[in-house]
Structures are given as C-alpha cells and as structure tokens.
C-alpha cells in the first residue's frame with residue numbers, strides 16, 4: 077500500500093528497505109538526484125532512467141516562484157510537466173528561503189521572504205507549502221521547518237524548536253495520512269545540541285508522519301560534528317519508518333548515514349560538481365581541468381559503465397570543460413549522477429549480503445586513504 081515501508085535485510089544498523097509511493101517502489105538506501113526547478117540540470121528523464129534514478133528531488137521554493145505551482149498544476153502536475161514518471165520528493169522551502177532569499181522574517185504564522193528572482197514579497201506558512209506541494213503532485217512532501225543556522229546557541233535553537241514543532245503539528249493537521257497518495261515526512265531539528273535533538277525527535281516522531289528527516293545538518297559544520305549528531309539522532313527515529321538525511325552528502329557521508337540506519341539521501345554535489353569539473357570515480361576525485369588529462373585517452377572511470385565512460389576519453393572531457401562547451405555539463409553530470417546512484421545500489425547489495433562494513437571500508441580507502 078502507498079506509504080508502506082518494508083525492511084528486507086539488515087547489517088548492523090544498516091537496512092535494505094522498500095518505500096511504496098504512488099509512482100513506484102523506492103529501494104533503499106536510495107540517493108535522490110536534485111532537480112531543483114523541475115530538471116536535474118543538463119539531464120533529460122531518459123538520462124536519469126539510464127543512470128538508475130528511482131526518485132528525484134524538487135524544490136517548493138523554486139517552483140512556486142517560477143513557473144508557479146498553479147501553472148504546474150494546470151499542466152497536469154510536475155510528473156507530467158517534466159515527463160518524469162518515477163517518484164518525486166519535494167523539499168518544503170524553509171531551507172531555500174534561508175539560503176537563497178534576501179529579506180526574510182520569521183513569524184509564528186510562517187516565514188515572510190522576498191523572491192531572489194524579482195524581490196516580490198511572499199509568505200510561506202505550513203499550510204501554504206503543503207498546498208504548493210499538492211499542486212506539484214509530489215509523492216513525498218516535507219513539512220515547513222526552520223533549519224537553524226550553524227553556530228546558533230542553545231537558547232535560540234530551543235526557541236526555534238517550538239516554532240518548528242508547532243508548524244509540524246499544523247502540517248499533519250492539514251494533510252491527513254494517505255491523502256491523495258501523497259506522503260508527508262516530518263523533519264527533526266535541534267541544531268548541534270543532543271538534548272534538543274532528543275526533544276525534537278520525541279515531538280516530531282509522535283505526530284504520525286509517514287517518514288522522518290534529519291534536518292539542520294550539512295549546514296557548514298565539520299564532518300566530525302555531522303557524524304556525531306548523525307550517530308546520536310538517527311537511532312531516535314522510529315526504525316519502522318523511512319529515515320531521510322537532508323542535504324547529505326559526499327560519498328563517505330552517505331555511507332556513514334547508511335551505517336547509522338538512514339535510508340534516503342539527497343545532495344547537489346554530483347550535479348553541481350559536474351558543472352565545475354570535479355568528478356567522482358572509483359579511483360577518487362578527478363578534477364578534469366587538470367593539464368595531466370590533456371592527452372589522457374583513458375575513460376574517466378574504467379569501472380563505470382555510464383554513457384560518458386563508455387564513449388569518451390578524459391582528454392575529450394577536459395577539452396569540453398576548458399572550452400566551456402555545453403556538452404561538458406551533460407557528460408560530466410551523466411557520470412557523477414551514475415556514480416552516486418551506483419554507490420547507493422552497491423550499498424543495497426552489500427547490506428543484502430551482510431558485507432556493508434567491507435563495502436564502506438573500500439570507499440574510505442578511495443576517498444580518504446589512510447595516512448601513508
């Protein structure tokens with residue numbers, strides 16, 4: 077049934093699961109390529125399917141401002157508009173308001189902000205962002221929350237929790253479980269304070285959401301701080317529902333999350349870094365602009381079977397990047413998205429066979445080789 081989450085194998089805290097959505101089953105652990113304004117930049121839906129994408133992420137903030145959620149609804153919803161027939165998760169906009177828009181004001185009712193596009197004034201309330209996500213037709217909707225800025229003190233973080241929890245309750249009230257097959261996930265905040273993380277998990281996870289996200293991480297903290305709060309918070313979320321770590325992350329961060337029982341991840345790294353020539357491979361990171369690749373006839377990643385690695389040399393990819401050719405975006409993104417999706421697919425396979433620890437250690441060797 078839509079919303080069902082079943083666990084098929086475990087390996088320590090790591091688990092192999094399936095989340096049933098209105099647009100298909102998501103096998104977890106899953107990586108979600110980010111399609112902010114209704115496109116995973118430079119890729120068409122077929123590229124995404126070829127790469128093994130199951131579920132992609134869209135953003136309420138961006139799509140509301142342009143082209144408008146009502147327009148998308150009139151065009152049949154985001155799936156039909158962008159021709160993606162798989163599951164779509166949409167973030168609620170709170171985070172984007174704080175990271176993108178200029179003037180903004182937090183009020184008990186919601187957050188006032190000015191569009192980063194034309195400066196027009198808007199108000200996002202818990203109910204408004206759900207109306208937008210219902211217009212988009214997303215399969216998994218997120219509640220409106222305040223992502224507390226890195227470095228906020230205990231007092232501010234505690235006060236913010238009261239607001240975020242009140243908004244979560246209003247969201248659940250506004251969207252009954254199972255309504256129109258659109259799932260609603262709660263978001264746990266609490267900054268970098270373990271007592272507040274416990275307080276938030278207890279409050280949010282008592283509101284009968286179909287899944288729970290860990291928010292407020294990957295906001296500029298050190299890897300050690302992120303891992304510390306991740307290890308503390310993940311087990312606080314009910315094991316029988318999906319756990320989603322928002323905005324994470326680098327390959328090793330995703331594996332760290334899986335080790336602590338997280339099931340879903342999204343991050344702009346593969347797509348954003350593809351556009352600046354930072355490519356992820358089975359031999360570590362490749363900065364394709366480096367002169368060393370000028371005459372390198374090898375494929376980007378001999379262990380990768382994506383279209384880019386099957387057809388083009390590093391020399392050609394470097395040429396496209398240096399020449400600022402549009403094809404550079406597309407070929408680099410095809411590869412990076414495939415790398416992250418293969419990372420998640422490999423993790424599912426490893427958990428299924430009780431080999432996750434070995435799998436994670438192999439990637440640590442590649443991306444964080446032990447000091448020689």
Ligand SMILES: Nc1ccc2nc(N)nc(O)c2c1
Pocket residue numbers: 167168169170171218221222223224263290291292293294295322323324
């Ligand atoms: N690092 C992130 C990324 C996205 C987020 N989205 C929401 N709604 N809340 C957060 O705390 C996020 C954190």
Ligand SMILES: [Zn+2]
Pocket residue numbers: 376377380381382383384385386410411412414
């Ligand atoms: Zn490749």
